[in-house]
Amino acid sequence: MRSVPSIIHLDMDAFFAAVEQASKPSLRGKPVIVGGLGGRGVVSTASYEARKFGVHSAMPMAQARRLCPNAAFLTGRFEAYRANSEIVMALLRERSPLVEPLSLDEAFVDLEAGPYGPALAGATPAEGAQLVLALAEDLRADIVAHTGLTASVGAAASKLMAKIASEQAKPDGLVLIEPGSERAVLAPMPVRALPGIGPATEQALRRAGLTTVADLADAGFEELVALLGKAHGAGVFQMALGWDERPVVPDRDAKSVSVEDTFEVDLADRDRILREIDHLAARCVRRLRAAGRSGRTVVLKVRRFDFSTLTRSETLRGPTDDPEVIGATARRLAMQVDVTGGVRLLGVGVAQLADYTQEDLFAQLEREERGRFRRRPSGRPRKRPRPPDRPSAAGGRART
DNA sequence: TCTGGGGTCCTAGGACCC
DNA sequence: TCTGGGGTCCTAGGACCC
Structure with missing residues (x-):
């Protein structure tokens, strides 16, 4: 590190x-x-x-x-939040090309890749820390000058500790965590201070008698993996030791696009639900196209009157950005869901994104396929009837 | 007072293939 | 007949984050 x-x-x-x-x-x-x-x-x-x-x-x-x-x-x-966000992100990029936005109001910056990188690399730890503090204060002042907004900044030798530092800096502050002091800083903190530990994990850890980060470090790798599973357990153990080598990664592509609506009154009527799904599909496609992407997996999300939430998805043979195809797929998925009692939320999303396809050949195929089915003499089942909760998946792939 | 909207990552089981 | 093993894809759900 x-x-x-x-x-x-x-x-x-x-x-x-x-x-x-x-x-x-x-x-x-x-x-x-x-x-x-x-x-x-x-x-x-x-x-x-x-x-x-x-x-x-x-x-x-x-x-x-x-x-x-x-x-x-x-x-x-x-629109206003986005505009201010863009100003702030631009100010960050003046400090380094390595800016990783996490949301409109949050980002990591690796100053080593920026204009002060050489100075930082050649500095003693004490000089380096002083320089970072000066750069961070200058940044905060710059943000106020350009937006009238205040920001809190954390500086450290890793993303994990920088994030913890900014939390301590709130509001309108600056906190630097000295490299080498990570474990000592983390030790007394409650486990919830670690990013990725939410209510459920906190409870699981508490049941095992682990409440502070020091407890996690003492528990060891094996116990945490047994408690939390392979990936999460290993990650939590590393964090507990203050160990984090993740690089700052700019320009991460989105992996899914979705829209959802909670209704003022639960929807009970199936036709109304299907119409709403079409609207959602159209909105989803607008966002998809604005990003120049298309998607292969269509996801329908349904939150019922009792807040139980389920998703149904179907993977097409190829990516599409056709609202007809996405809407028809989502409607088909909706027919598999029990909506008696009412629906409070509907969502339509697309995953397995690909870059924009000019011809959108797969959408053509999907349309032709639907046309064929419509022409089929009525009463004859198409292929084998699908089990209610298992849409065909492998069959589609085999024809690709 | 019941609980938004937009995401990410992980797990687990079954299908399918070699 | 009591029956492998690994890899990948798909689906569903859950935890978490801002």
């Missing part, structure tokens, strides 16, 4: 709410809550003023209203 803390993690403070406050002075210093305003909305971002009342992300909006009735409640304005 490097001896200079030249990886930084930047996290904008209460980003959506802060953008609203920056663009509307009357909101400054007041609680602002951004999220879904409908009956089933949740909080997307709460300003720090609102957090004092106990409001936080993912909280149902109705609860937020009870806790903080005098807040300004706003729906998201994503």
Whole structure:
């Protein structure tokens, strides 16, 4: 691991709410809550003023209203957030070409690959740390100057520790973790401080008597793998030791595109459900095409009245960006789902993405195939009838 | 007060192939 | 007849993150 803390993690403070406050002075210093305003909305971002009342992300909006009735409640304005995000990301890229955005408001930057890389590489650890601190403060000031928004920055020798540092820096702060001090810094922290450990993993670890990161390190590789499975267990053990060699990777291609809608009132009518699926498919395709991609696997997501959520997917013979094909596939999948009692959410997504195909030959094939089936004399089953929860998959592949 | 929307990665079983 | 073993693809679900 490097001896200079030249990886930084930047996290904008209460980003959506802060953008609203920056663009509307009357909101400054007041609680602002951004999220879904409908009956089933949740909080997307709460300003720090609102957090004092106990409001936080993912909280149902109705609860937020009870806790903080005098807040300004706003729906998201994503164009504004995206515009501010682009300004911030551009400022990061001035510091290094190695910028890895994690979301609109968060990114890793590897300063070693930037203009100060040589200086950092040639520096003693102490000099290097001083230089990183100066660069990070300059960055934070630059962001305020260009956007009026504050950011918290963590600097360390790895992504893991930079992320932990930025968490400690919030809000509007800068924290540097000295290379070599990783284990000592992590040891007293609760396991939840490690990225990738959520409520379920925390519970599993607690049942085994492990509550701090030091406990994880002491437990050892074998026990963590037995408890959490191969990949997760091994990853958690490495993190517990402060060990992380993951590079900062810019320009990661999306692996799936999806859209979903939660309805104000559950949908019970099958025809209405099928119409909604068509709309979702059209929206999904718009996003797919905007990204210049096409997809081979169509995924339907259904959340029922009781919040039970299931997915059904079908892999086509080739990638498509045809809304007719994606819509028809999703509708077909919907016919396999029991919707009695009602549906609160529908989603349509596409995975196994490929770069845009000019001719979209596979969509043609899919259309021809459907046409053939329609012409088939009625009453005759096409091929073998599909079992209700097992759509044909291998059969399609064999004809490719 | 019931619980958004957009993603990522992992696991596990069955099909299929050699 | 009590029956391999590995690799890959597909599907479903779950945990997690912002």
